[in-house]
Amino acid sequence: MNYDVIVVGGGPVGMMVAGELALANVNVCVLERLEAATPYSRALTVHPRTLELLDLRGLKEELLKIGKPLPTGHFAGLEARMNFEVIDSSSNYSLFIAQTETEKILEKRAVQLGVEIRRGIEVLSVSQGANAVKVVASGANGPFTLSTAYVVGADGAGSIVRKQANIPFNGTDETLTAIQGDVVLNNPPESMVTSRFDERGMIMIVPVRDKLHRVVLIDPERTSVPKNEPVTFEELRTGMIRMLGDDYGISDPYWLTRFGNATRQAERYREGRVFLAGDAAHIHFPAGGQGMNVGLQEAMNLGWKLAAEINGWAPAGLLDTYHEERLPVNTALLNNTRVQTLLFGTDFSPTMIHLRNIISDLLQSPEANYRLASQIAAVDIRYNTQGNISEHGLNGFRLAEIKLRSQNGESFSSYELFREGKYVLLHLASDERVEALIDELPHQHIKTVSATLVAPAQGWDDVHTALIRPDGYIEWAITGTEPDCLDRMQQGIALTSKG
Template sequence: MEHEHVVIAGGGPTGLWLAAELRLGGTPVTVLETRRERDPHSKALTIHPRTLEALATRGVLEPFLTEGRRIPSGHFGGLDDRMDFGVLDTPYPFTLALPQARTEELLEEHAHAAGATIRRGHQVTGLAQDEDGVSVEATGPDGPYTLRADYLVGCDGTRSTVREAAGIDFPGNDATTWGFLGDVVLDNPPREAVSAMSGPTGGVMIVPLPGGIHRIVGGDPDGTATGHPGELTLDVLRAKVTRITGSDFGMRDPSWLSRFGNATRQAAEYRRGRVLLAGDAAHMHYPAGGVGLNVGIQDATNLGWKLAATVAGTAPAGLLDSYHAERHPVGADLLRSTRAQTALMNAYSAEGQDLRALLSQLIATVPEFSRRLAERLSALAVTYPGPAHHHPLTGHRAPNLELSDSTDLFTLLRTGRHVLLHFTGTPAPTSTPHVITHTAHRPDPRPAWSTVRAALIRPDGHVAWASEQPDAEVLRAEAHAAASATHR
């Protein structure tokens, strides 16, 4: 029987990113992916600012920026007025439009370069876990086999075999409304880069894709149904779009036609013993705002360093349990947001249209309202709970602090280790195998950071500890204690 430290079921964006994160932490990892070839149909198109930051902290962002289309705004519930991402405190104040197929290809290259083993055409079929590990039943081109692993992570989608085999509940509700999607050629496309139209007859968004294709995605009152309404045809898509917009834009030659529902579920546990869940295996929802791929990658960013430290035997007590404690609330908030957006997208009555108009006007005229929505959608607002009497920054995502003329925080995070920052101008202690220390010779001008004298940043970019202690010796002792607590 083969033995692996970590087996990941599923080679989509979440599984591939997690594999690379584990390798960054020195953990051998094998990915089992059912598909022999990458799916040419891209369910996801959007990469959000916080995900772009995660890519930047590992030094792999550049090809995404080179190939993707930058969109400086985002929508909430398909409202007419869009949120301005330019006000966000990030080096990447935009969403990036890039087909999922290409995103997966880039992430697979990253995982391979990091040393991950990826087996295509291999599927997890069952598992049995005990105190010492997990026996993973799988099948591949040569038939069934068994892997013995320290841990198994299910990144295998909403119908997760790992989740079901582990006996983890997946409570929620079935679909009650259905949207439509078509990747087609348009002979007369809209002039706008991203075109959105909505009204009492439905809503449609049209986005250009590479290769002369346009994606049409939307919903209408006909989509209300408790069961799947059947396969989408080009004639049905044409009729829907014409009814909503007054034109079919010369659509022809569909490469993909699909329907999607608003079934909403969340795993009751993100960890059960030596089995963990991430991405769509942990949460399913209506694809409002294009958040699914992003939250999956952010799950993996939170889990990767914790699981690697656990496998290495250096994790402090409770570190792996903090994955569920931190990410399950984020998933629950995601479900609330997508439900709210689904309600707005399907608000076809006169009252619903007035609600949409009111909220859209608030986005256009109340900058703080628009900014808060944008921070939520982009995941820049995600905060994890901290210990009692912690500094207000603890648990928050750290921005890309400019530390000197030659380096910044995101660059220091590329090693996948904790980063201990000293803003005192005095030499920082020597780095250790677990913590990089760095002296910043000037305070950060951001109001929340301007009085911080030292801070410890986790490998996922969130603040583990911060202090404004004026006494240099006391500050040094507190920083040493914080750094020491990162490992056993």
Template sequence: MEQVIIVGAGPVGLWLAAELRLGGVEVTVLEARGERDPHSKALTVHPRTLEVLALRGVVDRFLAEGRRIPNGHFGGLDERLDFAALNTPFPFTLALPQARTEELLEEHARAEGARVRRGHRVVGITQDVDGVTVRAEGPHGTYHLHAAYAIGCDGTRSTVREAAGIDFPGTDATTWGWLGDVVLDEPPHGHVLNASGPHGGLMVVPLPGGIHRVVGGDPEGNHTGRPGQLTLDELRAKVVRITGSDFGMRDPMWLSRFGNATRQASHYRAGRVLLAGDAAHMHFPTGGVGMNVGIQDATNLGWKLAATVRGTAPDGLLDSYHAERHPVGAELLLSTRAQTALMNSYTPETAALRTLLGRLIATVPAFSLELAGRLSALSVAYPASEGHPLTGRRAPDLALDGTGLFALLRPGRHVLLDLTGLEVLQSPCHRATLTERPAEWSDVRAALVRPDGHVAWASNEPDDEALDKQAREAVAGTPR
């Protein structure tokens, strides 16, 4: 009997597989495609995802290959969000094609001991109180696998979600965008081009290998029926109408359309079946956030499911995955819907709204920082019923006497920090002083940080004996 089966070897499934292996769990990934998709739906790796990669010590390979862009956009506005003000080691987005991201993540998952089977399509799942039975079709015919848990990371048309009977309510597409990966003989200057007007809006982003991605929308896309296949001549005409130039467009590598259908799974867990990534939420791909939120889903789920399989999880730990990540998914849908309205409406009123929001971004630093924190996912905080204000929030890479917090989290275990400088805590902990103390950490004497980098407990208790008692109680509630 398998311990965990993951359906889908995209970025989310591969990252989850590595996280489960880090937690000591046997995992098999089943992927319907025989070969990796050469087309890259996602290009952008956001700051929080880079932090997540750093938590496991694998970020350097991504940084070495990706192109750093020091800002992001909200709704395609011309005024960019400056990420330099964000409290992170990675104040930028990283442009890296999804195909290469998947390749790096698969290497990581396999190195951790995950089994990845390509060309194995899951066609059915049943479950009972003891486990899950997965029916799959592979190169040698149909077979069954039995596991303790199954995870659907198999996209918006998830077989796992449907088999588990999880509802996927939302709205159908009412507008359609387009993209082309093409050669541009006369590309625009700068890292990224944003252009918008009454004829539509677009973005031009350089890719490796002398290719540019041209992505955008126009008034012709505002209808409910799916358009036909995009052609190079159609793409060229759209770009010329919006910008006045086709930038020497030729030799398309990929032409595609995408809609704004928006849905979210009603539950991320049904018994022994769970969902992550696009299987749990679908939306218009504005801001390049989808893959990032999915990887962050997997980071939240991985250590919780591993502890559950090991039998060391406290009551309710696995249920907290839905409780924490479903609201994040709902916020994602709210944000992408708002941005879609900005990007795919071309009335004078929308133009005025774009101008107003652009001015606020350019002139009100707090407004720009708030949007940047939301887009980058650095502002994500999980609900905490009581305790220190840091509880549930993401911990930055605290500078701890020559090391950083992220390095301490690489084994995928909780880290207890004694920041008193007096060796007050008696539980196994990392004793250090903060060489640089962020304002929100100014009074913290001890903290417990979860494997996913969020604060499980923190205290500024001045009494040493009481502080040690609080720490013991906090540690007692964590998986062994």
């Protein structure tokens, strides 16, 4: 066997999942057909939950050095912007950062952790047997064959891995297209985000870096132009003048592209030894800046589970929870992008303008803002974890960062505990019985910590001990008032490993 895991595709999702596997000492290789990373950035935003996940692994600081925090985000380009600041998170903002920069950080980390990255290699076929997967690929010296225990297809929308695994990609074809230009604006608009929707179409302008700006345009007369028809500089410029009466001194087109609203999702995220993640598993209109974000969230969900299986401690069924947990999340994502497309890409009539105004008004209400912002930020997810050892309001939800104090009085962030990608058993009640149990715990995949809360934290006031997954979701929390608290904890710990 050449590798434990071959990751096909070295985009952001492939690099992230490879890094997660290598963190757990898995022998992993990334096969990427491009000789060098693309200079074009599709995504420009990293949303709150993704930032939190990167924070768990100590990567957020790297992104913060380059990106620019933005407290708001848009939904369908509505006038009222979503406010992320109301979210209970130390990352309650969206980070404006080019996808190329995020990819560089993820690739650097993967390399540091020992991932072998082979560029200029195109995967041609993937076939699995009972114990291994055969990958045929082609590089500068022609075709060759590799053998691996598992394959992760992070090879984007046209995924060869998905096709070879015969996984249906159900959904709808493109019915409309929009254009995007990364161009220099010599006299840019004053506000950071310029957005307009009216009977002439939809336009949005945001800065990328220096004078480089991104212009996204939906022209009602041109939504049926196929995605593969090249965009001309003049098409973009006249669109800007038509919508805004100004071309803002446009020059130097860096990247002009057309994109569509094909919306599809893999029927299964796993087929035996083959897994799908990122755009290979789902595509949608890039509304609200979510595609890369959910892909990175998936990579975090899959990485530790696959590593657990390879390292021999995964309980039965753990690998299947990847599909079970992520499919519903992404079904909701596809639905929200369909709704956004409807609201800003299909109908430019006065009635639609009224509808948008009504929704915009509603979004001003704190509760509506909170619900929508939480969804786009992906902090509202609740997984069906093994919390049935005991009912608790935290079970299945993400761990929002909390400040802790160690037994020797040092304060630290709960997120620092996740750098090694292990489960964290967090004991908060100074219960001697638990401390004895912790000392004797045989499981290498669990990091144990006794601490106290520095300040009250939402949902944590009655927590005696909690077990938190490597991807920062609370497996279970237990209160000290449970009569058989210790037995339940032992039962809950046992559920995380084999037999």
